[in-house]
Amino acid sequence: MSGGDNAVLDDICYLDLRTWTWSRTWRFVPRYDHSTWVWGGKIWVSGGMGEEMERTNEIWWLDFRGAPAFEGGPTYGTMGSDDMRPLGDTRYASYHGFAAHQTPALGSTGYAANTSSVQSNSATQIQRSPPVAPGAISSVKFISSPNLPMQNVGTHFHVFSSGCMLDFVTPATNMPLETSLSALDLDTLRWQKLADGKDLFAPAYRWHYCCLDADGTHAWLLGCPREVRGANGGDAEEYLSDVLPIDLRKFGLLGNKMSQE
DSSP: OBSBSSEEEEEEOOEETTTTEEOOOEEEEEEBSOEEEEETTEEEEESSBOTTSOBOOEEEEEEOTTOHHHHTOOEESOTTSTTOEETTOTTTHHHHHHHHTOSOEEOSSSOOTTOOOOEEOOTTTSOOOOOBOSSEEEEEEOOOOTTOOOTTSSEEEEEEETTEEEEEEEOOSSSOOOOEEEEEETTTTEEEEEEEGGGTOOTTEEEEEEEEOTTSSEEEEEEEEHHHHHHTTTTTTTOOOEEEEEEGGGGTOOOHHHHHO
16 A cells, blocks of 8 residues: 555555565655556555645656565465465566555546545654655656656546556546546656547546456446536546446557566
8 A cells, every 4th residue: 555545645655465464654755646566576556646735757666676675565365275375476576566556546637536535644644754765766857758648637547457557547527628548668668659638438428447357458438428517516436337448459458467467
């Protein structure tokens, strides 16, 4: 777990699924409404809001390889099965790390499901100072690129697949804007536009969630028609009536297992 779902927090911790005990808390990067996944022996954090409550163009990662605090960390899979591997086993980190973070990604609307407000807890409000997370912490801020999707425009869904962070940029309002599907290669940290939004998203719909299958080859957007939201005076923010399936293999994304080979 990293950051907060209804507040800007910099906490990071994990739950050991063998003993059902929580680890201690460390400091990582303050974020709210962000995406987190495990790949290549690193914990990645992208998108969301920082302490200034503004959308960020940064991506952060914590390299936990060789960190004793994570070597005895949680396991993913069924006890006694061949699928169960330690968190520190980088051969399986991307696949099982993504499966463990299978909750639907929220859009960048500033609204989290089942919450009605967002608060920023500063250091003066929380009288505690946990240590910095063990391992190497790095970050990159994207300033300009021909294929860089601007995070403060549209509704964004950040998900992991095939060694890339995918950014679904969908319409947020009735105003015309550029929508797209882009991919950030986590090895080279270079952006690539995979498709224009007009080829993927019908302008008459508004999307609230994005889900992927375990291998990252298929995506589903969940939402509703725009007129439903308007007819209810804005109360249908989380109304889900339509599903848009997307086959990511059409864009060259062969899945998490294939990308490791």
